[in-house]
Amino acid sequence: MLKKSAILFFGYFIVMILGSGLLMPFMSIITANFVVSMLLLLFAVILFKDHLAAEWDRFRAETPNLGRFFGKLIGYYFIMLLLRIAAITVLDQFMDTSTLGQNQEYLNEAAQNMSMLANVLLLTIYAPVVEELVFREAMMGPWKKNNKYVLIGSTIFSAFLFTYMHSFEWADFALYLPITIVLTKIYWEYDRNVIPGMLFHFVNNMIALAMMYLLFAIA
Structure with a gap:
């Protein structure tokens, strides 16, 4: 598992x-980013297909009541929102927070130039699968449970890197650290099973996608 995790982690960033x-001379940057994302999705699924199947079976065996599980995910979603509101409120005391969310603005602009199918693939399939495999499974999953300091270090580094990769400026940590905390909590709560985190990531992004198209319709 460590070898596959290293291949995925370094392959992802390369x-x-x-x-x-490499693709931009032949297509627009938005199309190039989409193609790269789909290639990464294919690469990650092929590399971890057996592990994902085993983790799904473990998840279903340990979680017989899916209704209760998704109810818990909704609860986590509202906890994430409260954490985000609290973080922005505190940050607002020290700086101008009107520039926060530039990453989301960029995503919204890109989404307007792509089909709905492309947006669904990126937000509800690519992001949950690839990002959970890279930032949770590949970074926290390979280490033995008795290796406490490595687990603590990898968890902190994973949380920092995931948040950093979604932020345009340091202040954006107030927006993205809450979901990082929730995803990390879910990963550990289910004994480092990546499936529950993928499902929460899916729910979060599906809500964001629906709200985005609602705003497009209103505008």
């Missing part, structure tokens, strides 16, 4: 850094 640049 493709993210180089992929779009």
